[in-house]
Amino acid sequence: APICLVAGLNVALAQGPAADPSKAPPPAPPPIKFTADECGVWDREKAFAQTIEKKDRAAFEAMLHPSAVFSAATPGQLRGRAEILESWAPLLDGKDLVLRWH
Template sequence: MPTRCLPTLLLSLSFLASAQDAPRPPAPAPALGEAECQVWARELGFAQSVADHDAEAFAEHVHPQAAFGAKGPRPTRGREAVVAEWAGIISGEPVEVQWYPTMVTVSGDSGVAYSSGPALYRRRDASGETQLALGAFVSVWVRDVDGAWRVLYDDGIRPVPADAAQAEAFTAGRRIACPRA
């Protein structure tokens, strides 16, 4: 990554540290430009790779030098380690995770982007009942040497128990089309 991107990346990382530990309702739809819509689509594709249980597609979205769990004391570093750690989530066992962006911001040089949005977790308990939880994610994307956007830093906000109405609101809030400027 060019050194001119470093100040923007550091500013983006400050957002990770400031995330609160409780999910918030989605903000009003932003008006995004072309580069931001590319990241929006890439974020949706990243989430779809998990929904499709496609580890290869998931790995394609992760930067080789990625750090997941970025705000924690021991982030998972490197694409292979991230894919291995996410293997259960990608397979849908023991938990299914869905997410989508509600905000994307691209840096001034168009090489670094920040995305965030809600996440829904489904897990079956011992009796077979579905347990729901809502959280949120934050990701920092970089445009890689091949031009593709890849997640460099990723983290989330600890999920809290949710009910069926909240899960329905999550699903209703998903926008596939990028909210263009």
């Protein structure tokens, strides 16, 4: 079974005018192990993000269910593949904004 690991990130912040160099930052937490199903969801999310980054309209469209809803919890929700494609066209065309997420 595939193993998907996500490492934590520790950031030491100075408290006061200068950090005490004699104090080491706390150790990083152990990696989180995810199930194969959880890794599958993450892999699909990465593939979706790549369709935007590569401006691959056909691949983006193929990932959308015909009845998909984007921003479902907001008043400006997008309903259906056609409406989502129309709204996301500037991202896919790269005209207004370049969007990347990881």
